[in-house]
Amino acid sequence: MRILHTADWHFGKTLEGRDRIGEQRQFVDELIALCDEERIDLVLMAGDVYQTVNPSAEAEALFYRALDGLSAGGTRGVVVIAGNHDNAERIAAARPLADKLGIALMGLPKDVLAPTPAVAGQVHRVRAGMGFVELEIPGCRERAVIAAVPYPSESRLNEVLAQTLDERELQANYNQRIGALFASLATRFRPDTVNLAMSHVYVTGGMESDSEVQIQIGGAYAVDPIVFPAAAQYVALGHLHRPQAVSGAKVPVRYAGSPLCYSFSEAGQTKSVVIVEAQPGEHATWREVLLTSGKPLVRWRATEGLAQVQRWVEEGRDANAWIDLEVHVQTGLQLEEIHRLRDLHPGFVHIRPVLPAQDRAEEESAGAVDAPSMGELFSRFFSERNGVVPDDALVQLFLEMVAEVDADPDALDEPPADEESEGVGA
Incomplete structure (x- = not known):
């Protein structure tokens, strides 16, 4: 049986307000074509279909288009399965239609x-119940049993996992x-079936990036690799955006990663999906297939100033990329200069001037971990305080307010103006 593992689509997610739905459509087309070329029998999507619990109609339409093509x-x-960004009920809402095509939606x-x-000739759900399905797939001699645990927070489990707020107790109880x-779901596995597990969780030791909203509180919602059933032949995970294997597990466990780079902390990463080959009674084998969809995220460090930026643009450097620009200048950047830079290249997302006094500090911190962007910090704060991910419109409104204050610090003390003022984000 040939299985494709993907996750963390985040349909509707923007890059600091830049629309990326076109890149996401490109990914869907690539994924469908890949399934056809590789003769995939089964697709596992391990959570975070959407960026927010209230996605746009455009994002929802793209999800349904993906389901139609993949099936x-x-x-x-x-x-x-649903991830921490998804509204679980929304993911499951299309089940009456999806069931007719053998598509399993678990919220x-x-x-x-x-x-x-x-x-005849279609996927048949032979058995099913709480958290599992057994599929008979045309052209496959074996059936597949999938044990799935969508994003398992306390609220979605509808259980209290600890009687105190002690993090160690909560982590121990959560793991258990x-x-x-x-362990309960694994009782559905049989020696004559391809046995697979999937979930949307953070496994201790996983490599994170800034584009993920934390799903663990400290380490409380982090799980140990040993929680996954030894009887599974492959475990498909979602949440971490960097493709990676999980060490310390008894079976092959992988994060597929996101299909696009969603923050500049992922600049330079190559995105992929996982193709798995499995047969009953043996550990599955897998390989990564690199994706070509979407614009790359790159960083420019123009130490020679604005003339160097203009030269790079004229040379066609990174013409189809989103760019984080750091430009070294003597006296800062005027509003007109920022506008001219944005006219030079539509891909400039951040424009950060570096003054001579900052050079030494920059050199000393060159090896430090990149700080999250303002939008990412706001998303984390909002999620921690309210329990849901803010939608892109709210993030964009916050960024516009920050930009206005940066342009005019005294604006905080002034009454609202009758006319809308123009702000510039760095």
Whole structure:
């Protein structure tokens, strides 16, 4: 059986207000074509379909287009689980239509799915229940049993995992509960089936980037690799945006990563999906397939000033990229100069002037970890305070307010003006 593992699509996510739905459409087309070329039997999408719990109609339409193309008219298995960014009920809402094509949509960890009627030449859900499906797929000699745990927070589990706020107790109880969930689901595995597990969790030791909203509180919502069932032949995970294997597990466990770079902390990363080959009774083998969709994220450090930036643009450097620009200047940047830079290249996202006095500090901190952007810091703060991810419109409004204060620090003390003022984001 040939399986494709993908995750963290984040449809509707922008880059500091820059629309990326066109890049996401390009990814969907590439993914569908890849499934056809590689003769994929089953697609596992391990959570975070959307960027927010209230996605745009455009983002939802792209999700349904992806499901339609990936299922290939019901001849290919598709299993989708909700991540921490998703509204679990929204993910499951299309189930009456999805079931007819053999597509399994799981929103909550305790969602109960039902078997589906057998239709000649289509995916057939032979057995199903809370957190698992057994699929019969056209052209496959074996059936697949998928044990799935969508993003398992306390609220989505509808359980209290600790009687105190002690982080160590919460972490121990959380690990125990997730392990128990998978142990129960693993009883559905059989020696004659391809046995797979999937979830949207943070595993201790995973490599994060700034584009992920934290799903662990300290280490409380981090799980140990041993929670995954040893009887699974492959475990497909979502949440971390860097493709990576999980060490310390008894079976192959991987994060597929996001299909696009979603923050400049991911600049230079190559995105991919995982193709898995599995047969009953043996550990699965896997390989990464690199993706070509989307614009790269790059950093420019123009130590020679504005003339160097203009020269790079004229040379066509990174013409189809999103750019984080650091330009060294003697006296700062005027508003007109910032406008001219943005006219030079539509891909400039950040423009940061560096004055001579800053050069030494920059050199000393060259090896430091990049700080999150203002938009990412706001998203984290809002999520921690309110329990949901802010939508892009709210983030953009916050960034515009910050830009106005940067342009005119006295604006905080002034009454609102009758006319809208123009702000510039660095």
